[in-house]
Amino acid sequence: MRFLFINHIQNARQSLRSNRMRSNLTMLGVMIGVASITTILSLSGGASKIVSNQVDALGGNIAVVRPGSASDTAFQNLAQLPTPQLFAASTLTIKDVNAIKKVNYVSGVAPMMILSGAVKAETSTSVNTSIIATTPTLADVSGLKIQNGQFLDPDLSPYIAVIGPQLSVNVFGTEESIGKTLTIKGQAFTVIGVLKRQNTPINYNGVDFDESIIINQDAGQALNQGSLQIQQINVKTDSVNNLAGAIVDINKAILKNHLGEADFTILSGEQIAQPTNRLFAAIAGTTTAVAAISLLVGGIGIMNIMLVSVAERTREIGIRKALGASNRDIVAQFLIESVALSIGGGVGGYIIGYLIAFAISSFLPFFPIFTWEIGGIAIGVSLVIGTLFGLYPAIRAARKDPIDALRQYD
Amino acid sequence: MKAMANNKTEPVIVLSDLRKRFGIGDAEHYAIDGIDLTIRKGEFIAIMGPSGCGKTTLLNILGLLDSKIEGEYELETRPVASLSFRRQARIRSQQIGFIFQSFNLVTRLNVIENVALPLVYKGMTRLNREKQASAILHTFHLGEREYYMPYQLSGGQTQRVAIARALVNNPSIILADEPTGNLDSASSHIIMEELSDLHKRGNTIIMVTHNPRLTTYASRVITMLDGKIDTDTGSPKRKNDTTAKKPLGKVSKKRRKTKTKQEVA
Numbered sequence: 001m002r003f004l005f006i007n008h009i010q011n012a013r014q015s016l017r018s019n020r021m022r023s024n025l026t027m028l029g030v031m032i033g034v035a036s037i038t039t040i041l042s043l044s045g046g047a048s049k050i051v052s053n054q055v056d057a058l059g060g061n062i063a064v065v066r067p068g069s070a071s072d073t074a075f076q077n078l079a080q081l082p083t084p085q086l087f088a089a090s091t092l093t094i095k096d097v098n099a100i101k102k103v104n105y106v107s108g109v110a111p112m113m114i115l116s117g118a119v120k121a122e123t124s125t126s127v128n129t130s131i132i133a134t135t136p137t138l139a140d141v142s143g144l145k146i147q148n149g150q151f152l153d154p155d156l157s158p159y160i161a162v163i164g165p166q167l168s169v170n171v172f173g174t175e176e177s178i179g180k181t182l183t184i185k186g187q188a189f190t191v192i193g194v195l196k197r198q199n200t201p202i203n204y205n206g207v208d209f210d211e212s213i214i215i216n217q218d219a220g221q222a223l224n225q226g227s228l229q230i231q232q233i234n235v236k237t238d239s240v241n242n243l244a245g246a247i248v249d250i251n252k253a254i255l256k257n258h259l260g261e262a263d264f265t266i267l268s269g270e271q272i273a274q275p276t277n278r279l280f281a282a283i284a285g286t287t288t289a290v291a292a293i294s295l296l297v298g299g300i301g302i303m304n305i306m307l308v309s310v311a312e313r314t315r316e317i318g319i320r321k322a323l324g325a326s327n328r329d330i331v332a333q334f335l336i337e338s339v340a341l342s343i344g345g346g347v348g349g350y351i352i353g354y355l356i357a358f359a360i361s362s363f364l365p366f367f368p369i370f371t372w373e374i375g376g377i378a379i380g381v382s383l384v385i386g387t388l389f390g391l392y393p394a395i396r397a398a399r400k401d402p403i404d405a406l407r408q409y410d
Numbered sequence: 411m412k413a414m415a416n417n418k419t420e421p422v423i424v425l426s427d428l429r430k431r432f433g434i435g436d437a438e439h440y441a442i443d444g445i446d447l448t449i450r451k452g453e454f455i456a457i458m459g460p461s462g463c464g465k466t467t468l469l470n471i472l473g474l475l476d477s478k479i480e481g482e483y484e485l486e487t488r489p490v491a492s493l494s495f496r497r498q499a500r501i502r503s504q505q506i507g508f509i510f511q512s513f514n515l516v517t518r519l520n521v522i523e524n525v526a527l528p529l530v531y532k533g534m535t536r537l538n539r540e541k542q543a544s545a546i547l548h549t550f551h552l553g554e555r556e557y558y559m560p561y562q563l564s565g566g567q568t569q570r571v572a573i574a575r576a577l578v579n580n581p582s583i584i585l586a587d588e589p590t591g592n593l594d595s596a597s598s599h600i601i602m603e604e605l606s607d608l609h610k611r612g613n614t615i616i617m618v619t620h621n622p623r624l625t626t627y628a629s630r631v632i633t634m635l636d637g638k639i640d641t642d643t644g645s646p647k648r649k650n651d652t653t654a655k656k657p658l659g660k661v662s663k664k665r666r667k668t669k670t671k672q673e674v675a
Contacts, residue, residue, distance in 0.1 A: 004533050006535075007530045007536070015518070316516045320516075320527070322473065322508045324531040325530075327495055328496065403470050403475050406475075406510070
């Protein structure tokens with residue numbers, strides 16, 4: 001039986017080779033489907049990975065408190081995620097921040113109030129950007145590095161700002177902007193520091209620090225008609241091991257503040273990346289459905305070609321049966337041929353998919369990921385397609401009456 | 411025919427009241443119409459008869475290609491009706507060698523691959539298959555044509571390849587449908603010598619032919635007419651009498667009859 005299997009493979013290879021053009025075109029159908037699936041999965045995987053990598057890079061001891069209860073569906077997130085700063089009224093208050101600070105093992109708490117507004121230098125036109133009002137601990141909690149100057153300092157004037165390098169370039173035309181003044185809503189701020197370039201437009205804070213301006217919490221409150229809206233509280237614990245315990249305590253503390261109403265969410269580890277993941281999962285899901293249609297078409301192509309092949313080789317089937325091939329042998333022969341076609345398409349599609357993914361990723365801030373799952377899906381899907389669409393032609397071949405088959409073209 | 415029961419060798423093939431029907435209703439027609447036949451191990455049988463008398467149909471039934479039959483067919487004491495398709499395929503693969511009327515080579519395979527084809531279903535490795543195929547091709551003086559494609563061969567060579575293929579798995583029963591029909595006398599001689607040699611080694615050979623000369627190689631000559639056995643030289647006495655004078659005499663008379671029939675038609 002083992003030898004027979006090898007024989008079938010040799011046989012399939014030979015028959016596919018003898019119709020090279022036809023085989024290649026048939027494979028192309030599956031190739032396109034598998035390539036699009038591979039591209040989508042590797043890119044969306046890469047996008048999700050980027051956020052969880054950030055969390056890991058910060059030591060993994062980060063938790064994030066967000067207002068609102070955890071949303072369940074990806075589509076809710078789709079609507080919410082791009083503009084987290086647009087929550088009408090945040091349920092998080094400075095009281096919560098202070099309560100979190102008292103929790104054991106918490107080493108840093110940074111509330112973030114994210115406003116959106118125009119930033120203007122004396123000589124330039126205004127630039128719309130994210131304005132983050134926070135406390136000096138954000139630098140430590142979110143691992144922000146300073147390229148020039150310093151981060152926020154409570155001892156200095158309240159109207160100071162730290163800006164992202166790209167914003168600096170956009171507003172001042174240079175990354176060297178320390179000491180320069182810019183205005184937000186008519187209030188002048190002095191730049192005391194420029195952040196180091198991060199190149200992480202997708203991150204768990206929902207803002208691109210390269211293009212943001214960071215100001216003091218009080219100044220931010222003043223810009224927002226005196227009302228403090230905390231969209232996110234970043235919490236850091238002293239070690240990864242204490243994170244889970246701290247989260248329980250934080251939960252208790254905030255629940256107490258909120259009179260038992262769970263109108264907030266605490267995220268940690270993988271969960272932080274989840275809203276981003278869900279967004280990409282939704283995109284990937286939709287595009288995968290489209291790719292599935294092309295796979296279906298590819299599968300029908302295989303079936304079509306196999307039916308033609310069976311009809312063409314009716315006489316050969318008769319000869320083989322007369323020479324001792326059982327029905328099972330004939331089924332195996334044609335099935336292996338169709339599976340070989342689709343696996344060939346699958347492997348080709350996997351490679352082409354990654355080529356496309358890398359080509360696309362040169363325009364994106366992240367790289368496609370390599371996981372065994374994507375390879376498994378590519379091969380698995382093509383295996384299923386080959387078997388599913390090859391079975392009918394193979395059974396049809398095996399059912400042929402040997403005498404009739406031998407008489408063909410006589 | 412039951413009289414042959416006292417023969418030394420055991421029966422390989424036993425047919426009793428075998429019928430094969432084609433068509434239904436008004437178009438019903440028996441291509442084989444009640445054949446009783448016992449073929450013993452080591453017999454070399456020539457089946458003769460006019461076109462359409464059911465020779466090829468009989469051969470297909472004997473070769474287990476056609477299982478929709480009425481009556482009994484016992485192959486080596488096993489009733490064929492009780493064998494599964496898979497088992498029948500195994501028997502075709504291991505015990506039966508087919509030589510077809512029209513060469514029936516697989517056109518997209520080269521000569522050696524064609525010859526090695528039956529060995530595929532015996533589960534042999536490629537190397538062993540091709541070794542064995544090469545060996546048999548040499549005995550048919552086709553050693554230099556191993557890597558030719560079928561369309562590059564002459565008619566005689568093609569038939570020799572087809573015969574080599576039928577013999578490559580050392581079948582104990584060889585079914586030949588006009589094995590020399592397309593060959594010149596020199597090539598026919600090679601083929602018939604080979605068949606005769608196989609016969610001497612104890613194989614059972616059943617050959618359909620139109621050529622009465624070839625019956626001299628046979629140990630028993632059966633003529634068929636309208637799906638029935640017309641004459642049969644197979645008796646214990648005559649079995650070893652390969653001079654075949656009597657059979658030929660009888661057969662030729664029959665043949666004259668059939669020939670005139672054919673000419674009229």
